[in-house]
Amino acid sequence: xxxxxxxxxxxxxxxxxxxxxxxxxxxxxxxxxxxxxxxxxxxxxxxxxxxxxxxxxxxxxxxxxxxxxxxxxxxxxxxxxxxxxxxxxxxxxxxxxxxxxxxxxxxxxxxxxxxxxxxxxxxxxxxxxxxxxxxxxxxxxxxxxxxxxxxxxxxxxxxxxxxxxxxxxxxxxxxxxxxxxxxxxxxxxxxxxxxxxxxxxxxxxxxxxxxxxxxxxxxxxxxxxxxxxxxxxxxxxxxxxxxxxxxxxxxxxxxxxxxxxxxxxxxxxxxxxxxxxxxxxxxxxxxxxxxxxxxxxxxxxxxxxxxxxxxxxxxxxxxxxxxxx
Numbered sequence: 001x002x003x004x005x006x007x008x009x010x011x012x013x014x015x016x017x018x019x020x021x022x023x024x025x026x027x028x029x030x031x032x033x034x035x036x037x038x039x040x041x042x043x044x045x046x047x048x049x050x051x052x053x054x055x056x057x058x059x060x061x062x063x064x065x066x067x068x069x070x071x072x073x074x075x076x077x078x079x080x081x082x083x084x085x086x087x088x089x090x091x092x093x094x095x096x097x098x099x100x101x102x103x104x105x106x107x108x109x110x111x112x113x114x115x116x117x118x119x120x121x122x123x124x125x126x127x128x129x130x131x132x133x134x135x136x137x138x139x140x141x142x143x144x145x146x147x148x149x150x151x152x153x154x155x156x157x158x159x160x161x162x163x164x165x166x167x168x169x170x171x172x173x174x175x176x177x178x179x180x181x182x183x184x185x186x187x188x189x190x191x192x193x194x195x196x197x198x199x200x201x202x203x204x205x206x207x208x209x210x211x212x213x214x215x216x217x218x219x220x221x222x223x224x225x226x227x228x229x230x231x232x233x234x235x236x237x238x239x240x241x242x243x244x245x246x247x248x249x250x251x252x253x254x255x256x257x258x259x260x261x262x263x264x265x266x267x268x269x270x271x272x273x274x275x276x277x278x279x280x281x282x283x284x285x286x287x288x289x290x291x292x293x294x295x296x297x298x299x300x301x302x303x304x305x306x307x308x309x310x311x312x313x314x315x316x317x318x319x320x321x322x323x324x325x
Contacts (some may be wrong), residue, residue, distance in 0.1 A: 022267040029062040031090040033074035043091035043255045046120045050197040054281035058158040071096035072105045086267030089187040101314035110248040111311040116304045118275030121293030122211040125251035138225040138245045142175045152167035155185035155202035157193045167206035167251045176245040210292035272300035
C-alpha cells in the first residue's frame with residue numbers, strides 16, 4: 001500500500017513539474033523596431049501571417065512598433081524593461097547586426113544580450129550597372145576600377161557604415177582596393193539609388209536582389225554579380241556570384257527574431273520548436289517567397305552560433321574600414 005502511495009506521489013510530482021515547466025504564450029507579439037512599412041514591419045508580418053497560415057499558434061500575434069536606431073531602441077528596451085518576457089519577439093536584420101557590431105546599440109550591449117530564436121528569410125547583395133555600361137562581367141569592372149578608383153562613384157541607400165555601404169566596401173576590399181579610397185554617395189533608399197544609377201550619377205549600385213527584379217526585367221540595368229555564397233535558384237539562377245568569379249565578396253541580408261536575454265529555457269525551446277514546425281510548412285514558405293525573400297531555415301542554438309560569428313565578422317570589417325577603434 002505504501003509503495004502504491006509513493007508511486008502515486010512520484011507520478012503526481014512529475015506531472016506537476018511537467019505542468020510547471022510547460023510554456024504556452026499568453027499574449028505573443030512581434031516588435032518591429034521601426035515605423036509601419038519597411039523591412040522590420042515586413043519581418044513581423046511574415047511571422048504573424050506565416051504562423052497563422054501554417055497553423056502554428058492558436059493565439060493571434062500582435063505587431064507593435066518601436067522605431068529608432070535600426071533596432072537600437074528596441075534592443076535597449078528589451079534589455080532594460082523586458083529581458084525575461086517570453087511573449088515579446090523582436091525583428092532584426094543584418095543592418096541591426098552591423099550596428100551592434102559597431103557599438104551603436106550602446107557600449108554595454110553586444111550580441112550576447114539576446115536569445116536569437118529563428119529566421120524569416122534572406123536577401124543578398126547584387127552588383128549592378130546600367131544596361132549600356134561597357135562591363136559585362138565583374139572582372140571587367142574590377143580591372144577598370146583598379147586603374148583609378150577615384151573615377152568610379154558607387155552609391156546605395158545607406159550612409160557610411162550601413163550595410164549598403166559595407167557591400168561596396170567588401171567589393172573594393174575583394175579587388176585589392178582600399179575601401180577608404182572609394183567614392184561613395186549615400187541616398188535615402190534603394191529607389192533613389194537606382195534612379196541615380198539610371199541617371200548616370202553613379203556607375204555602380206550595390207543593391208539587393210529582392211528589390212531589383214523589376215529593374216532587371218525592364219532591361220535598364222544588368223547584374224554583374226550576386227553576393228550570395230552560391231548561385232540562387234529561380235529567376236536569378238543565370239547570374240553568377242562574385243565568389244565564383246574569384247572575388248571574396250559575400251553579403252547575406254538576414255531577417256529574423258530574438259527574445260530577451262533572460263527568457264527561460266522552456267520558453268526559448270518552445271519558440272524554437274515553433275519555428276522548426278513553420279519551416280516544414282509550405283504555407284509559411286509561401287509568405288516568405290511572396291515578399292521576395294529566399295527561405296533560410298535556422299533556429300535555436302544553430303542560429304545563436306551563426307549570429308555571433310556574423311557579428312564578429314562585421315566587427316572586423318568595421319575596424320578595417322576605420323569605422324571603429
